[in-house]
Amino acid sequence: MTTEATIIPFSRRADRPIALLPERFDIHRIPPAFEHEPRPGVRVAFDGSAVKFADARAIQWLVDAQKLVRDCGAELIVLDPSDVLHATLEMTGNTALLEIRQELAAA
Amino acid sequence: MSYQDFTAWKSQPASSNPLLSIVIPTYNESERIVPTLAAVAAYVSSRGYDFEIIVSDDGSSDGTPDLVRRLGLRNVRVLDPVRNRGKGAAVRDGVLAAVGQYILFTDADLSTPIEHLDALLDEARAGVPVVIGTRSGDESTECNRSLLRKSLSALLRLLVRFCLGRGFTDTQCGFKLFERAAARRLFGELSVDGFSFDLELLWLANRHGLEVAEVPVTWYDAPGSTVQPFRTSCEFVRSLATLELRRFTARRPSGGQVREPAGALDLAVVTAMPPSKTTLNEYGFHLTRHLRSHPDVSSITALTEFGEVEAPAGVGAVPCWQFNSALNPIRILRAVRAHRPDAVIFNLHFTAFGTKRIAAASGLLTPMLLRLAGVPTVVLLHNLSETVDLEEAGYGVNRWVNALMLWAASMLTRVILCADKVGTTMPAYVDILEQKYAASNVFLSPHGVFDTSAFEGCAPSDGVRRVVAFGKFGTYKRLEGLVEAHRSLHEDPAFSDVELVIAGTDSPSAAGYIASVRSSCTDVPSIHFTGYVEERDVPDLFKSASVVAFPYTSTTGSSGPLHQAGTYGRAVVVPEVGDFIELISEEGFVGRSFDPEDSQALARALRDVLGSEELRDELGTANHIAANVLPLGDIVDWHIQHIEELVNT
Numbered sequence: 001m002t003t004e005a006t007i008i009p010f011s012r013r014a015d016r017p018i019a020l021l022p023e024r025f026d027i028h029r030i031p032p033a034f035e036h037e038p039r040p041g042v043r044v045a046f047d048g049s050a051v052k053f054a055d056a057r058a059i060q061w062l063v064d065a066q067k068l069v070r071d072c073g074a075e076l077i078v079l080d081p082s083d084v085l086h087a088t089l090e091m092t093g094n095t096a097l098l099e100i101r102q103e104l105a106a107a
Numbered sequence: 108m109s110y111q112d113f114t115a116w117k118s119q120p121a122s123s124n125p126l127l128s129i130v131i132p133t134y135n136e137s138e139r140i141v142p143t144l145a146a147v148a149a150y151v152s153s154r155g156y157d158f159e160i161i162v163s164d165d166g167s168s169d170g171t172p173d174l175v176r177r178l179g180l181r182n183v184r185v186l187d188p189v190r191n192r193g194k195g196a197a198v199r200d201g202v203l204a205a206v207g208q209y210i211l212f213t214d215a216d217l218s219t220p221i222e223h224l225d226a227l228l229d230e231a232r233a234g235v236p237v238v239i240g241t242r243s244g245d246e247s248t249e250c251n252r253s254l255l256r257k258s259l260s261a262l263l264r265l266l267v268r269f270c271l272g273r274g275f276t277d278t279q280c281g282f283k284l285f286e287r288a289a290a291r292r293l294f295g296e297l298s299v300d301g302f303s304f305d306l307e308l309l310w311l312a313n314r315h316g317l318e319v320a321e322v323p324v325t326w327y328d329a330p331g332s333t334v335q336p337f338r339t340s341c342e343f344v345r346s347l348a349t350l351e352l353r354r355f356t357a358r359r360p361s362g363g364q365v366r367e368p369a370g371a372l373d374l375a376v377v378t379a380m381p382p383s384k385t386t387l388n389e390y391g392f393h394l395t396r397h398l399r400s401h402p403d404v405s406s407i408t409a410l411t412e413f414g415e416v417e418a419p420a421g422v423g424a425v426p427c428w429q430f431n432s433a434l435n436p437i438r439i440l441r442a443v444r445a446h447r448p449d450a451v452i453f454n455l456h457f458t459a460f461g462t463k464r465i466a467a468a469s470g471l472l473t474p475m476l477l478r479l480a481g482v483p484t485v486v487l488l489h490n491l492s493e494t495v496d497l498e499e500a501g502y503g504v505n506r507w508v509n510a511l512m513l514w515a516a517s518m519l520t521r522v523i524l525c526a527d528k529v530g531t532t533m534p535a536y537v538d539i540l541e542q543k544y545a546a547s548n549v550f551l552s553p554h555g556v557f558d559t560s561a562f563e564g565c566a567p568s569d570g571v572r573r574v575v576a577f578g579k580f581g582t583y584k585r586l587e588g589l590v591e592a593h594r595s596l597h598e599d600p601a602f603s604d605v606e607l608v609i610a611g612t613d614s615p616s617a618a619g620y621i622a623s624v625r626s627s628c629t630d631v632p633s634i635h636f637t638g639y640v641e642e643r644d645v646p647d648l649f650k651s652a653s654v655v656a657f658p659y660t661s662t663t664g665s666s667g668p669l670h671q672a673g674t675y676g677r678a679v680v681v682p683e684v685g686d687f688i689e690l691i692s693e694e695g696f697v698g699r700s701f702d703p704e705d706s707q708a709l710a711r712a713l714r715d716v717l718g719s720e721e722l723r724d725e726l727g728t729a730n731h732i733a734a735n736v737l738p739l740g741d742i743v744d745w746h747i748q749h750i751e752e753l754v755n756t
Contacts, residue, residue: 024220024327053146053217056138083110087149088142091178 018079020047025054025085040073048081054088062097112152121182127151127158127228128207132197134165136215137174143217144175144183150221159184163201166191195297195304202285202294210290214281223324227284230320236289237312239275240282240324275321278306282324289317298481372750374398375408375446377439377473378454380424381417381642386579386614387489389667391454392642393557394487395422397743398452403751410442410451417642428470430615431461435470443482450483450750453526456490457516462616464512468519475525483753484526485746487552489665491536492516493543520544527753530746532665535689550749553694554665555739556674560646565676565727567651572717573606575652575677577640577668580609581617583661586624591706592713594631603632605717610637610648649675653723654716657681660703669696673734678726680712695733697726 025048046062054062062078069076078097081089089097129147133140144160151158163186164172172187186200198212209231211224219240230238283305285293292315299307312319376398378391391409396419399407408423409416418424427442428435443451453474460470478484492513523529524544530552531537540546567573574593578584586609596602613620625636640648649655655672659682666687672679679698681687691698699712699722716723 026327052150052220052222053142055142055216059142083113083149083153084146086110087113088145091141091145 018045018047021051021054021078021085023050023052025051025058042069042074044069044074044076045079046076048078048085051082051085054085056092059088059092059094063094066097109153110149112155113149116148116152116158116182117179118181121157121159123206125157125159125207126209127156128161128202128205128210129158130161130163130198130201130205130210130212131215132163132165132194132201132212133167133171133175133215134191134194134197135167135169135171137167137169137171139216140171140175141178143215144178144180146217147213147221148180148183151224154225158182159205159207161186161201161205163197163204164188165194165197193300193304194302195307196300198304199294199297199300202290205287205290208287209284210287211284212281218327219280219282219324220327223282223322224284226322226324227282230322231284231286235320236286236317237293237308237319238284239277239309239319239321240280240326241275241277241321242280242324242326243276275309275319277321278309279303280324280326281305283308293317371405372403372450372747372754373406373408373446373448374404374450374452374750375410375443375448376452376454377410377428379459380409380411382415382639387454387456387459387667389557389642389645390489390554392417392419393739394452394454394743395419397740398746400740401743401747403747408446408448410439428460431463431466433466433469435460435466436473436476439473440476440480443477443480448482449754450485451477452746452750453484453486455486455488455523457492457495457519458615464515468515471519471523475522478526483750484528485749485753486523486526486529487746488523488529488531488536491531491539492520493539494536495661517543524548528749530749533689550745552745553737553742554667554670555737555742556670556734557667557739558674559735559738560674560676560731562676562728562731563650565678565724566653566720569651571606571651572602572604572653573608573651574654574656574713574717575608575610575648576656576658577610577645577648577671579611579614580624581614581620584614584657584659586621586658588703588706588709589656589658590624590628590631590634592710593634594628595707595710596713596717597632599714602714602717605713606633606635608635608637608648608651610640612639645671646675649677652677654678654680654713656709656713657687658703658709659684659687662687670734673730676727676731678716678723679730680709680716694737695729697729697733699726 066076076097077099078085078089081098086098089095129151131140131143131147136143140162144162147160160180160183162172162175162183166188172185175183175185184204186197186204188197188200202210202212209228211227213219213221223240227238227240279302289312293308293311296311297304297307309319376391376395378394379386379388380391380395381388391411395407395409398404399419399421406423407421408425409418410425410427411418413426413429416424416426425442425446428438432438451474455471455474457471458467461467474484474486520540521544524540524546527548529540529546529549531540531549532552532554534551537549537551540549574589576586576589580586589607589609593605593607596605609621609624611621621636628634637648649671652672652675655668655677657666657669657679662682662684669679669681669687673696679696681691681698681700682703683700684703688700699715701708701712703709716726
C-alpha cells in the first residue's frame with residue numbers, strides 16, 4: 001500500500017502538474033505540495049483514483065489547497081476519484097473539488 | 108461494481124436479514140464520522156454486500172447523532188442514548204440492535220481500513236464465530252503509532268497472555284466480526300462499559316468455548332484519537348484484574364445473569380465472631396443470628412477468623428482469615444469461591460482485620476475485590492476516620508504520621524465505598540460519606556438492639572448497687588478514671604456498698620492493659636474483673652447492673668454496650684464525647700453525662716444515679732423504650748431488601 005504521495009512540483013509541468021494522492025489519503029503524511037506559487041492559468045490536478053480513505057482533515061487540506069490555487073488565478077481539481085473519495089467529497093459537501101469551473105473549462 | 112452501488116445503497120432499504128451489520132461507536136466524532144461513513148459505505152457497497160450501518164453514539168455533546176441523521180442515508184441507523192457510558196456500552200447497544208447475519212464493529216476513525224473486512228468475513232463464513240483483527244501478526248502493519256503506545260500495547264499483550272492463559276496477540280483492535288448468534292450471546296453478557304470491553308468479550312468467548320480467529324490487519328494511529336494511552340491502560344489493567352477475579356471465583360458474569368429468586372438467599376458474612384478478641388464480634392454473632400432467621404434467607408455462612416468460634420445455631424462458621432495477616436483478601440476470596448454465596452456482607456471497622464497497618468489496609472480491599480469479581484457486596488461500616496481521635500484511640504504517633512494515617516484512611520474509605528452498598532450506623536456518617544466522598548451508595552444502618560426484652564425493672568434482682576463496664580479496654584476505653592471514681596464513691600459511707608464489675612478483655616492493640624489496671628487497684632474495694640464474658644452470659648451481666656458506665660475518652664462509632672444496656676432497661680453514665688451525644692439524641696437514649704477527662708465528674712454522675720432509685724428507673728425505662736424501637740431483626744430486614752435489590756438487578 002502506498003503511504004506517501006508522489007508530488008510533482010508545479011514547475012516541472014507548467015500547464016498540468018499532477019499530484020497522486022496516497023491510497024489512504026492522510027494529509028499528515030504528505031509533504032507540502034506547493035513548492036512554487038501556481039501561476040494564473042495553470043490547472044492543478046490531483047489523481048484521486050487510489051484513495052481509500054480521506055479523513056476530515058485531508059478533505060479540509062484539499063479545500064484549502066483549492067482556495068489557495070484559485071486565489072492565484074489557477075485551478076485545482078481531483079481527477080478520477082475513487083468511489084470512496086467520491087462518496088466522501090459528496091457527503092461532506094465538497095463536490096466543487098470534482099468540477100472544473102465552466103469559464104475555465106471553456107478557456 | 109461502481110459508484111452507482113453506493114448511490115443505490117443510500118436510498119434503497121437493505122433487506123430485513125442483511126448479510127452484514129456494521130456498528131460504529133461514536134463519541135464527539137462530528138469531525139470524523141462523515142468521511143468514515145463515506146469510506147465504509149462506498150467500499151462495502153462496491154463489494155455488493157447487503158448491509159446496514161449502525162452509528163451507536165455514547166452521549167456525544169457535539170451533535171454527532173444529528174449530523175449523521177441529517178445525511179439522510181437510508182440504511183444508517185443512529186442509536187442516541189441520553190448519557191455517556193463508555194465505548195463498551197455503545198458497542199453493546201449497537202451489536203444487540205443489529206440484524207445482520209454477521210456483525211462487524213469498527214472504530215469511528217477507521218484506524219483499521221475497511222478493506223480488511225473481506226478477510227474477516229471469509230473466516231466467519233468458514234464457520235468461525237468470532238474473528239478479530241490483530242495488529243501484531245507478521246502480516247500486520249502499524250502506521251504512525253507512537254513509541255509510547257507501542258510499548259504500552261506490548262506490555263498489555265503480555266499481561267493478557269499471562270492472565271487469560273491464551274495468546275491473543277491483540278485484544279484491543281477495534282475491528283472485530285461476529286456471527287450473529289455468537290454476538291448476541293457475548294454482548295448479552297458483556298458487563299464492562301469502558302474501553303476494555305474487548306477484553307471481556309474474548310474472556311467470555313473463551314468461557315463459552317467459542318473459536319476465535321485472528322486476522323492480521325493494517326492499523327493507522329489516527330490523529331485526534333480520543334483514546335488516552337495511560338488512562339486506557341490503567342482501565343485495561345483494572346479490567347484484567349476483574350476478569351482474573353471472576354475466573355478465580357468462577358462466578359457467572361453479571362450482565363444478563365439470572366439470579367436466584369428472593370426467598371432463597373445464600374449469604375456470607377465476613378465478621379469476627381465470639382470469642383474473638385477483636386471488636387464487633389458480638390455484633391457479628393447477632394447479625395448472623397438474625398439473618399439466619401429471616402424468611403428470605405436460606406443459609407448463612409460466617410467467614411470468621413481462624414480459631415475457636417461461637418456461632419449462632421444454624422449459622423455455618425468457616426474460619427478463613429487471620430487477624431493481622433496481609434493475606435486475608437486472598438483467603439476470603441477463596442472462601443467465597445468455595446461457598447458461592449449470592450451476596451457477601453462485611454461487618455467492618457477500620458481495624459477489623461488487624462492493628463498492623465498493612466494487614467488492616469489489605470483486609471479493607473476485600474469488599475472492592477469481591478465486587479470486581481461480580482459478587483454483590485454490602486459493607487456495614489461501624490466507624491469513620493473522620494470521627495476518630497487517633498491519639499485517644501491509641502493510634503497516634505506524631506502530627507505528621509497522624510496526618511499521613513488520616514490521608515491513608517480516607518483513601519481506604521474510598522476503597523470501601525467501591526462495595527455495592529455501604530451502611531453506616533450514624534446519620535452523621537452518612538452525611539460525611541455523601542458530602543466528602545460524593546458517595547451515592549450509602550445507607551443508614553442503625554446499630555439496633557440485639558434482642559428485645561420484656562421490661563423486668565431497672566434494678567438487679569439481688570438488690571446490690573452495682574456499676575458495670577463492659578467492652579474491650581485499653582485504647583479509648585480507659586478504666587483508670589472509673590477506678591478512681593469508684594474509689595471516690597467508697598470514701599462516701601452512703602456508697603460504700605457499691606460494687607464495680609469490669610467485664611471484658613483487652614483491646615487487641617492493648618495487650619496486658621486490664622492486668623495492669625488490676626494490679627494497680629488492689630487497694631480499692633469491691634472491684635471484680637470477669638474477663639471474657641460468653642455471649643450467653645451477657646444478659647445476666649447487664650441485668651446485674653444498677654448502672655452501666657462508659658468510661659470512654661473517645662468513640663469510634665455506635666455502641667453495642669449502650670444498646671445492650673437499653674435492652675435490659677439499665678441507666679447509663681456516658682462521656683461527653685461527640686458520637687455518644689449524637690447517638691443519645693438521635694436514638695432516644697438518656698443518661699447522666701460526665702467530662703471524660705475528670706474522674707470526679709464521673710463519680711458525681713454515678714452518685715446521682717446510684718443515689719436515686721427514681722432517677723435510675725426513669726433512665727432505665729427510657730433506655731428500654733429507645734432500644735426496643737430499633738431491634739436488629741428489623742434492621743436486618745432493611746439489609747435483606749438492599750441485598751435483594753442488588754441480586755435481582
